[in-house]
Amino acid sequence: MKKEIVVLRLGHRPERDKRITTHVGLTARALGASGMFLASDDQKITDNIEEMTGRWGGDFFVRNNVSMTKEIKDWQAQGGKVCHLSMYGINLPDAVPELKKQNKLMIIVGAEKVPGEIYELADWNVAVGNQPHSEVAALAITMDRIAETDPLTVPFENAELTVVPMAKGKKVIHDDELKEKNRQEH
Numbered sequence: 299m300k301k302e303i304v305v306l307r308l309g310h311r312p313e314r315d316k317r318i319t320t321h322v323g324l325t326a327r328a329l330g331a332s333g334m335f336l337a338s339d340d341q342k343i344t345d346n347i348e349e350m351t352g353r354w355g356g357d358f359f360v361r362n363n364v365s366m367t368k369e370i371k372d373w374q375a376q377g378g379k380v381c382h383l384s385m386y387g388i389n390l391p392d393a394v395p396e397l398k399k400q401n402k403l404m405i406i407v408g409a410e411k412v413p414g415e416i417y418e419l420a421d422w423n424v425a426v427g428n429q430p431h432s433e434v435a436a437l438a439i440t441m442d443r444i445a446e447t448d449p450l451t452v453p454f455e456n457a458e459l460t461v462v463p464m465a466k467g468k469k470v471i472h473d474d475e476l477k478e479k480n481r482q483e484h
């Protein structure tokens with residue numbers, strides 16, 4: 299059964315957090331999440347990430363302006379579990395065995411102070427080390443540690459653009475060139 303991971307982003311302030319919330323979404327997508335719920339109203343974040351997904355492939359969704367408690371409760375009612383990332387939680391290495399067992403997991407990250415209610419609603423409050431750092435780093439490390447297969451080697455379907463990895467320089471190919479390359483190879 300394929301693991302389903304979604305991210306719930308709390309506390310986004312449109313005037314301050316555009317870049318970091320976009321990075322939360324792009325990191326979630328790059329490491330294999332299916333989508334991000336944004337508990338604030340900033341349609342531009344949705345538009346930017348959807349535009350990136352259109353070019354770089356996969357089918358990552360962003361849902362703007364959700365109610366955080368409703369989204370958490372709906373997720374749990376569908377059998378999903380919720381992991382809130384907070385430096386005050388239990389340390390990630392101790393939570394990994396349980397998190398790895400989950401097939402339907404919501405990962406919550408905050409921005410400014412996270413309401414106390416979230417700590418109560420979450421199935422786990424997990425720290426990526428008990429020192430303050432960044433929601434993007436916390437999310438990336440968690441997704442990497444709980445992944446079944448290496449998330450950095452998974453190809454993205456229906457990409458318009460694909461990077462050709464190389465030691466020096468940059469090479470990006472367009473989907474029509476990729477199709478032609480695959481046709482010649484097979």
Ligand SMILES: C[S@@+](CC[C@H](N)C(=O)[O-])C[C@H]1O[C@@H](n2cnc3c(N)ncnc32)[C@H](O)[C@@H]1O
Pocket residue numbers: 383384385386406407408409410411412424425426427428429430431432433434436
């Ligand atoms: C920059 S922090 C600000 C936290 C805020 N000052 C508070 O007290 O809730 C923003 C988010 O990054 C994540 N974060 C930062 N450090 C973390 C850590 N050590 N472990 C897990 N998550 C962390 C949490 O999701 C947090 O809500």
